[in-house]
Amino acid sequence: xxxxxxxxxxxxxxxLEASGLKKHFSVSGMLGFGTGSEIIRAVDGIDxxxxxxxxxxxxxxxxxGKTTVARLxxxxxxxxxxxxxxxxxxxxxxxxxxIKEYRRAVQAVFQDPFSSLSPRMRVGNIIAEPIQVAGxxxxxxxxxxxxxxxxxVGLDYNAHANLYPHEFSxxxxxxxxxxxxxxxxxxxxxxxxxxxxxDVSIRAQVMNLLFELQREFDLTYLMIxxxxxxxxxxxxxxxxxxxxxxxxxxxxEDVFLQPxxxxxxxxxxxxxxxxxxxxxxxxxxxxxxxxxxxPPTGCHFHPRCPYVLPECSETHPELLALQPGHQVACLxxxxxxxxxxxxxxxxxxxxxxxxxxx
Amino acid sequence: MTDAQTLEATAxxxxxxxxxxxxxxxxxxxxxxxxxxxxxxxxxxDDPELGRLRDRLIPxxxxxxxxxxxxxxxxLLGRDVxxxxxxxxxxxxxxxxxxxxxxxxVGSIIGMIxxxxxxxxxxxxMRLTDMTLAxxxxxxxxxxxxxxxxxxFSKVVLTIVILRWAFYARQVRGETLAVMEQPYIxxxxxxxxxxxxxxxxxxxxxxxxxxxxxxxxxxxxxxxVEASLSFLGAGIPPPTPAWGLMVAEGRDLIKTSWWVSIIPxxxxxxxxxxxxxxxxxxxxRVDPRLRQI
Amino acid sequence: xxRFLFVRFLQAIVSLFMLVTVVFFLVRLTGDPALRxxxxxxxxxxxxxxxxxxxxxxxxxxxxxxFLREVVLDFHLGTSQFFMRPVTDLLSMRIWASLQLAxxxxxxxxxxxxxxxxxxxIRRGSRFDYIARAFSIAxxxxxxxxxxxxxxxxxxxxxxxxxxxxxxxxxxxxxxxLTLGWFVSAAFMRLTRxxxxxxxxxxxxxxxxxxxxxxxxxxxxxxxxxxxLPVVTYSTVVFAAIVGGAIVVETVFxxxxxxxxxxxxxxxxxxxxxxxxxxxxxxIFIATNFMTDILYGFLNPKIRFAR
Numbered sequence: 001x002x003x004x005x006x007x008x009x010x011x012x013x014x015x016l017e018a019s020g021l022k023k024h025f026s027v028s029g030m031l032g033f034g035t036g037s038e039i040i041r042a043v044d045g046i047d048x049x050x051x052x053x054x055x056x057x058x059x060x061x062x063x064x065g066k067t068t069v070a071r072l073x074x075x076x077x078x079x080x081x082x083x084x085x086x087x088x089x090x091x092x093x094x095x096x097x098x099i100k101e102y103r104r105a106v107q108a109v110f111q112d113p114f115s116s117l118s119p120r121m122r123v124g125n126i127i128a129e130p131i132q133v134a135g136x137x138x139x140x141x142x143x144x145x146x147x148x149x150x151x152x153v154g155l156d157y158n159a160h161a162n163l164y165p166h167e168f169s170x171x172x173x174x175x176x177x178x179x180x181x182x183x184x185x186x187x188x189x190x191x192x193x194x195x196x197x198x199d200v201s202i203r204a205q206v207m208n209l210l211f212e213l214q215r216e217f218d219l220t221y222l223m224i225x226x227x228x229x230x231x232x233x234x235x236x237x238x239x240x241x242x243x244x245x246x247x248x249x250x251x252x253e254d255v256f257l258q259p260x261x262x263x264x265x266x267x268x269x270x271x272x273x274x275x276x277x278x279x280x281x282x283x284x285x286x287x288x289x290x291x292x293x294x295p296p297t298g299c300h301f302h303p304r305c306p307y308v309l310p311e312c313s314e315t316h317p318e319l320l321a322l323q324p325g326h327q328v329a330c331l332x333x334x335x336x337x338x339x340x341x342x343x344x345x346x347x348x349x350x351x352x353x354x355x356x357x358x
Numbered sequence: 359m360t361d362a363q364t365l366e367a368t369a370x371x372x373x374x375x376x377x378x379x380x381x382x383x384x385x386x387x388x389x390x391x392x393x394x395x396x397x398x399x400x401x402x403x404d405d406p407e408l409g410r411l412r413d414r415l416i417p418x419x420x421x422x423x424x425x426x427x428x429x430x431x432x433x434l435l436g437r438d439v440x441x442x443x444x445x446x447x448x449x450x451x452x453x454x455x456x457x458x459x460x461x462x463x464v465g466s467i468i469g470m471i472x473x474x475x476x477x478x479x480x481x482x483x484m485r486l487t488d489m490t491l492a493x494x495x496x497x498x499x500x501x502x503x504x505x506x507x508x509x510x511f512s513k514v515v516l517t518i519v520i521l522r523w524a525f526y527a528r529q530v531r532g533e534t535l536a537v538m539e540q541p542y543i544x545x546x547x548x549x550x551x552x553x554x555x556x557x558x559x560x561x562x563x564x565x566x567x568x569x570x571x572x573x574x575x576x577x578x579x580x581x582x583v584e585a586s587l588s589f590l591g592a593g594i595p596p597p598t599p600a601w602g603l604m605v606a607e608g609r610d611l612i613k614t615s616w617w618v619s620i621i622p623x624x625x626x627x628x629x630x631x632x633x634x635x636x637x638x639x640x641x642x643r644v645d646p647r648l649r650q651i
Numbered sequence: 652x653x654r655f656l657f658v659r660f661l662q663a664i665v666s667l668f669m670l671v672t673v674v675f676f677l678v679r680l681t682g683d684p685a686l687r688x689x690x691x692x693x694x695x696x697x698x699x700x701x702x703x704x705x706x707x708x709x710x711x712x713x714x715x716x717x718f719l720r721e722v723v724l725d726f727h728l729g730t731s732q733f734f735m736r737p738v739t740d741l742l743s744m745r746i747w748a749s750l751q752l753a754x755x756x757x758x759x760x761x762x763x764x765x766x767x768x769x770x771x772x773i774r775r776g777s778r779f780d781y782i783a784r785a786f787s788i789a790x791x792x793x794x795x796x797x798x799x800x801x802x803x804x805x806x807x808x809x810x811x812x813x814x815x816x817x818x819x820x821x822x823x824x825x826x827x828x829l830t831l832g833w834f835v836s837a838a839f840m841r842l843t844r845x846x847x848x849x850x851x852x853x854x855x856x857x858x859x860x861x862x863x864x865x866x867x868x869x870x871x872x873x874x875x876x877x878x879x880l881p882v883v884t885y886s887t888v889v890f891a892a893i894v895g896g897a898i899v900v901e902t903v904f905x906x907x908x909x910x911x912x913x914x915x916x917x918x919x920x921x922x923x924x925x926x927x928x929x930x931x932x933x934x935i936f937i938a939t940n941f942m943t944d945i946l947y948g949f950l951n952p953k954i955r956f957a958r
Contacts, residue, residue, distance in 0.1 A: 489669075494936075501917070585796075590898065609800065612800055613808045620797075624797075630793075631789060634788055634792050
C-alpha cells in the first residue's frame, strides 16, 4: 500500500474532479450517411475526485471506458456532458489561458514506449518540448532543466540527449516519456498502463521510479491499469469501471480485501492467487462483456451478476457511500433498496462469504 | 539444400541485392547531365539557336561526311545538334525539378491539412485530389495550354504543377493520417503544442523521406511529359532547344537525317532511365513499402 | 451491392455534370468566344449579329443553361470553327479510330506484359526476371514518340512492311498499336508480376502444393485467376486513358483519332471542338471508371454481398 495514504488524509485537497462526465460516440451508418442511431456510451456519467498527492487507480476490463476517461481529462476529447474541475475551475470549454495553465499542470505517460516518442526527434528535444511550448525559460535554462530531469529518471544528458528514440530500449524510452512529462513540473500525472508494454523484469524498476518521483515532487497520480497487482502497489484509492460507469470507489485495501460490488469481486478473483497453495475461487461470470452500443438496462452488470435481483434490470443504481470513503453502485446494499440480508458483507475486514452463488 | 539453408541463401542474396546495388552508372550519368545543364555555355561549342544554312544536315562524326566540328551533326537550320542537346538538358532538368518542387510543396501542404483536420476538410480535399488525379496528364496538359494561351516555359511548369500536386497530396495525406494516430501526437497536444508546431515538428519530418523518394521518381515522368508536350508543339516554343521539340523538328527527316530526331530522343531516354533507376534505388533504401507506386 | 452501385452511379452523374460545367467555364475564361469568330474588319452591326446568332449576347449564366440543355437534351456540342461542321459529327467519325487503336494496343500490351509478368514472378530472382524488369523500366523510360519514330524508320521506311502513316490500310494499325501497347505494357508487366508474386506467396497456394497437386496445375488454375484480378481492373482504367490519351502516338502516326483531333483543335484554337472533345473524352473516362467500379464490386465478395 502506498505509504502516502496517511498524508492524503491530513490534507484532503481536491486537485482534479470529474462531475457528471459523459462521452458518447455516434457510429455512422453505411457510406457516411450517418443514421447515427447507434451511440457508443463510452463514459456514461461519472463523478469522482482526485486528492492532492494521492494515487488513484482506475481498473476495469477493456472497453469499460477507462482510457476514454483519461483522454477526457487530458482534453484530447470533448465531453458530451459534464465538467472537469481543476482546482475548482472548470476546464471544459474554458479560455485559452485557463487551458494553458491546465496543460502545464497535467501531463501524461502512455502505454507504448515505442510510439510515445517522435521517431525523428532527438531525445533531448523531445523532453524539452513541453517547456519550449510553455515558453517561459531561456534556452540555457531549458537545457538545464532537461539535464536535471533526465538525471532524475536515471538517464545522462551528455550521453543520451542527442540520440534518437530507436537507439534506446523499451524501459529507457518509458523513462524518457516520464522525463518529458515531468519537465514542466506538473502537479498531476495521468498514467495509462505505464508498464504493461514493458518486459516483466523492467516493470518493477519503472514502477519504483514512479513511486520515488511521486514522493520527491509531491505529484498526484491517476493510474489506469488492468494489472491489479501494480495498481494495488501504487494506489491509495481505486475506482472500478464497468461499461462506462463507476461501480466502486474506495481505498485500495478496502477494495482488494472486501470488494463490495459483485463485479469487483469477480475481477479480483480472476487474478492468480499469491501462493500456489491458496486455492483460487475464481468466480466465472456467465456471458461476455456486452457491447457499449447497447448496454443492458438498469444496472449494466445485471445479466452477468451472480446476485442479481429483479429490480436490477430496471433501476440504475447510483454511486452511494457504504461507509465513509467506500462508494458502491449496487442495489444489493442498504440505501440502495436492498437489505443487508440480500448479501452478507462483512465490515470486519475478512474476505466476503460467497453465499448464494450456485 | 534444406529449408533452412535455402532460406538463409535467399536472405543473404536479398541483402546483397538491397545494399550493394548502387546504380553507379545512373548516378554518374545524372551528374553528367546536371553538369551539362549548369555549365552549358562553356561546354557547348556553338550557339544552340544560331545556325549557318550552308552547314545544314551534316551527319554525326562517325558517319561519312561528318566531322569533329559537329559531333552530333547539324539540323535543318544548320544548328549544332550537340550544343542543342547540352542546352536542352537545362530545359528538361529545370522543368523537372521546378515542377516537382512546387507541386510537391503545394501538394504536401494540402495533404497535411487534409490528414490533420480530417472530417469534411479532408473529404473535400480528397474529392478534389481524386478528380485531379483521374485526369490523363498529356490530355489535360494540352487543354490547359490551350486555355492559358501560347505555350512558354512558365506555362508548362504551371500546367504540370496544376496537374500533379494531387499526387503528392494523396501520399502525404495518407502518411499524415498514419502519423496522427500515433500517441506522440497526443502527447504533443497534451504539452500544449499548437497545430503549426505539430505539423512542422512532428508530421513533416516523418513524411519527408517518402515524399523525397516520390518526388525523385516523378522527375522522370515530368521530363517525359515535357518532352511529349514540346514534341506536340504545346510545350516549350522554338527556337529554345527543348529535346522534345528537337525530335519533332527532325521528324520528317527521319529517313535520311535521322540524327536530328534520334539523338535528342536518346538523350531523353537515357536521362529518364537514369532518374528512374536512381529513384528506385533511393526508394528501396528508404522504404520498400512504396514499391507499388 | 445495390446501394454501392447506386452511390457510384450518382457519383458518376455528378462527375459528368461537374466536367461539363468546368469545361464550359474554363473555355470562357480564355476570353470572349465571339471575338474569335468576328473578323477584325467587321462593323459593329455585323459583330452584334454574330453575337446574336451564336447566343453570345446573353449573360453568362443563361449561356450556361442553354449549353447544358443543348448537351444533355440534344447532344449538341456546338459547331467546329475549323471544319465548319457540328462537333458531334467529327467526334463520331474519329471515335472509332480511337477505339480501334485502344483495343489493338491493349492486345499488344497483354500479349507482351502478361506472359513476361507471370513468368518472371514464377522464376523470381532469376536472370530472366532481372532482364524482364530491366525491360520494364527501360520501356517506361522511352518516350512514346521516339519509339514510334524508330518503328517508322525501320519497319515502314527501310523495310517497307507497313505504311508510314495514317489509317489507310488494314496493316496501318500495327505500328501505332505496337507503340502504344509497348508503352502501356511496362506498367502492366510490373503489376502482373507483383500481383502474381503476392498470390504465389499466399497460404492456399502453399497448401495446394503440400497436398501434392501437380505444380503446373497449381500455378495456372489457382494463382493465375486471382493474380489477374487487379490487372483486369487496372486495364479498364488504362483503356479509358488511352482512348483519349493516345495523343502522342496518334500525332506521330497521323492516326485520325480523338487525341489528334484535340491537338489539332488546340493548335487552331477551335474552341467548340476543344470543348466537345474534352467532354467526350471525359465522359468516356467517367463511364469506364463507373464500369470498373461495377466490375470490382462484383468480383470483390465484400462488396457484392454487403447490405
